[in-house]
Amino acid sequence: MTGREATAFPVPGPETMADELVLLPELWVPEASQWLSSSAGRVALDGYSWMQAVHWVAGSGLYQPRRHRSSGLRGFNATTVYIAQLLAELTPCFPGVAYLMRRTGLSERTVGYHLAALRETGLLAYVVRGTRVRGERAQASEFARMVPPEFDAALGIRTVLRDEAAPAYTRSVTGIAEAGRKLMAKLGRKATRKVRRPRRKTAPKVSVKAFSAGTSPVADGAAATPDSEGSRCTPMGGGSSACSSPAGTYPPPESKLASGERKSSRRKKPRAEAGGRKAKSRRKLNTIGRRYRVGRELTQQVEWLRGCAVPRISWVARHVADAGWTTTEILAWLHLRGTAEKVHRGSGLLAVLLANAETVLDTPAKRADAVEQWRRAQEARRRHDIERERHQRERYEGDWQPPQNHTVRREVAAAVAQLNSLARGVGQDLPCDQSAPAAASYEVTAEEVEGLRAAARTGLLGGDISLITDTIHACGYDEALHVYGPELMNHARRIDQVRRSSLTTLTYSA
Structure with a gap:
């Protein structure tokens, strides 16, 4: 330097x-x-x-x-x-x-x-x-x-x-x-050292009891202390002491100190419940809150009200909500009134169904009776759905059951007998014995094969594949393929697939 x-x-x-x-x-x-x-x-x-x-x-x-x-x-x-x-x-x-x-x-x-x-x-x-x-x-x-x-x-x-x-x-x-x-x-x-972010200074709080009692630190002479000159708070020349004055401070009575400890003035926190959560005081809903709660629950539980605006449904159900109705009681009333099959405007239908509901069911006993009827109907509907589902499963997944109608039963028996006779006739023309010597001793002539193919082709044009299927059941697939050929067999298979599909319906004209 x-x-x-x-x-x-x-x-x-x-x-x-x-x-x-x-x-x-x-x-x-x-x-x-x-x-x-x-x-x-x-x-x-x-x-x-x-x-x-x-x-x-x-x-x-x-x-x-x-x-x-x-x-x-x-x-x-x-x-x-x-x-x-x-x-x-x-x-x-x-x-x-x-x-x-x-x-x-x-x-x-x-x-x-x-x-x-x-x-x-x-x-x-x-x-x-x-x-x-x-x-x-x-x-x-x-x-x-x-x-x-x-x-x-x-x-x-x-x-x-x-x-x-x-x-x-x-x-x-x-x-x-x-x-x-x-x-x-x-x-x-x-x-x-890391410097922390400084906090903003806030003004000192003054007790409300001091003002309610008509006393203040300045009135009690707190500003007259020698230290008040160094802590000015206003440009008018006034000041306040940095420490509180002993004036106006009294010890608590002995009745408050009987246990040897001074009672705290802080509000006690609610005790924890058995589940470990602190007890929270739920605020009681007013009239508007009850309306909105009913409207929200209706849009969630009623199928034809889903997608509707909650404020509008709350306004429509305001009369029953103000009368103290619950959502369950409203559902029971809607069950008694009945609903339409096709709903175009849910809020309008709800307004029609709830008209004069609070005057008809004007007592809690009547509303409880309606709720009981609605629950019994719900239980009966549930049982009916279970029985219907059980019957459908037994019908499609279980063994075949004969029809109960006598006329239909006779027609089914006649059709089965016709198939059996046809199968026996085909078996006589085309023996399909399991023994090798009998099958080898019989040979089908070319004229017979052409006649069978012509009959099968005529039946396929009308959608009838019974001749080919009976031959398959009687003599086997290989023998039927030898008699009718691959073209007629594939044609019959496609007709059978289309007939088994639930998406198509076959109609034949004379």
Whole structure:
């Protein structure tokens, strides 16, 4: 350090820092010197060394902005240190105002005031200043974290510019005076601690009982204490004491201290229920709440009311809801009235069905009787559905049962007899004996084969495949294929598949 610097910035001792800081010049950087190219400080190589300079500026008290401007911050406070801690985490230091607003909970103008305080103390310098063009997205400013020259002078830090062609803000540290080592260690411990987000101060609460009793701290003489002059709360000259006055404070009666403990005035919390949940006081519904509850339950339980607006259904059912009807009682009434097969407008049908319902079932006993009838009908319907499902399963999945009608039974018996006789006739023409000698001793002539094929072809044109199926059942598939050929067999198979499908219906014209 030169002699001029030593005279302008004397090095303080750790114990006499408050006395020596008065000799230091005021921390103030004009707007023209808040750029990196025109800054007198040096660039901090890391966030740790920069936070040391921030804590030194915060505790020095040299920043007094009201001497130069009338708006903005009054000084360097804890919120400014918190914002500096956020900036120390960024590499590069390219913060947006919206980011700082989200992290701090401050307004845009307040964030701008704190950034201005960091620039005016020489801790920040513009690298690129943000722009705001109408119609385009705002660009954030890029800062360089700087160490002001006052910090180096106060702690006796020696710096050197290793490259003469490089700018002055690139100088590096070469040493520190012995008197500033303890203070530097103290600032290092502060820099390693994380600063929490400062909370907003709230006004002290005044007891309502004091005002109801006609007494106040000022009236009781609390403002007359000697300490009240140092804690002014209004610019009118009045003040309030930092501590409460003993006047008006009385010990509790002995009846309140019979157990040896003072009873707490706090409201007791509800005990936990057996299930482990805390008991919650359910708020009683008013008239509108009951209407909406009935409307919501009706749209959920009535099939033809699904999709309807809950407010409209609540308005339609307002008379029965105001009369104290429950959703179950309304369902029982709808069962007694009956519903239409096709509903075009659910709210209109509900209005018709609920007309004069509260006058017909005007007593709880009548409504209970209607609910009982509705439940019996529901149970009977459920049993009927179970029986119908059981019969369908037995019909399609179980063994075939003969028809109960005598006429249909005779027709079925005649058809079965005809099939059996036809099968016997085919068996005589085309013996299909299981014994090999009998099958080999009989041969079908070409004229017989042509006659059978002609008869089968004529039947297939009318959709009749009985001749081919009877031959298959009597003599087997291979023998039927030998007699009728693959073309007629495939034709018969397709007709049989179409006939078995439930999606088609065959009709024959004479």
